[in-house]
Amino acid sequence: MKGGPKNTLQHQREFYSAFYGEDICGVEETATEEELDEAIAECAMMIEYSIDRGDKEEISFWRKMLQENKVQRREMLTA
Numbered sequence: 001m002k003g004g005p006k007n008t009l010q011h012q013r014e015f016y017s018a019f020y021g022e023d024i025c026g027v028e029e030t031a032t033e034e035e036l037d038e039a040i041a042e043c044a045m046m047i048e049y050s051i052d053r054g055d056k057e058e059i060s061f062w063r064k065m066l067q068e069n070k071v072q073r074r075e076m077l078t079a
Contacts, residue, residue: 036073043069 031039043066050058 031072031076033073033076036069036076039069040066040073 043062046062
């Protein structure tokens with residue numbers, strides 16, 4: 001995909017959702033702390049896998065997802 005247009009995070013989410021058949025490493029707004037912890041662990045695992053494959057775009061996607069889940073968890077704990 002080098003030289004082509006950059007995918008937005010939303011496009012990447014839609015792609016992964018369609019590919020895996022469900023939201024991967026993402027949680028609903030009403031997620032529990034346990035669900036967020038699982039999503040964070042899933043994202044970390046996918047980052048390691050993407051690093052092993054050397055796929056920079058995929059690494060970037062999973063890092064963004066990881067950060068979103070961490071922010072959501074932090075907001076939940078401080079609310």
